[in-house]
Amino acid sequence: AIDPEFEENRDVVEQHDGHDVWGPVDEPEELGIHGTHVAVDFDICIADGACLEDCPVDVFEWVDTPDHPESEIKADPAHEEQCIDCMLCVDVCPVDAIDVDPG
Ligand code: SF4
Ligand code: F3S
Ligand code: ZN
Numbered sequence: 001a002i003d004p005e006f007e008e009n010r011d012v013v014e015q016h017d018g019h020d021v022w023g024p025v026d027e028p029e030e031l032g033i034h035g036t037h038v039a040v041d042f043d044i045c046i047a048d049g050a051c052l053e054d055c056p057v058d059v060f061e062w063v064d065t066p067d068h069p070e071s072e073i074k075a076d077p078a079h080e081e082q083c084i085d086c087m088l089c090v091d092v093c094p095v096d097a098i099d100v101d102p103g
Pocket of ligand 2: 049052097
């Protein structure tokens with residue numbers, strides 16, 4: 001499961017489409033956590049797709065991650081600023097790859 005304390009335990013190593021990427025990143029095998037308010041651990045995501053289907057405000061978009069060992073697409077929190085903290089994505093992800101911090 002994603003580390004809920006990732007903001008303490010990791011560092012921001014790059015930006016992707018306007019959101020933070022928390023390392024370590026070593027492509028293509030290690031991709032880190034994308035997003036902060038809505039955080040997706042790309043190294044855990046198996047591209048189940050439930051988060052994209054269920055998010056009422058379309059926070060997520062698929063991104064290609066060729067040669068990643070778990071899946072070749074990931075749910076990117078491309079519009080995390082739109083999140084309304086319903087927590088559906090956290091509940092439906094079968095591998096607990098998502099952390100939402102209502103803060
Ligand atoms: Fe979408 Fe709700 Fe998840 Fe926010 S908590 S990203 S609104 S499903
Ligand atoms: Fe990935 Fe979980 Fe969404 S596996 S596609 S973050 S439901
Ligand atoms: Zn991203």
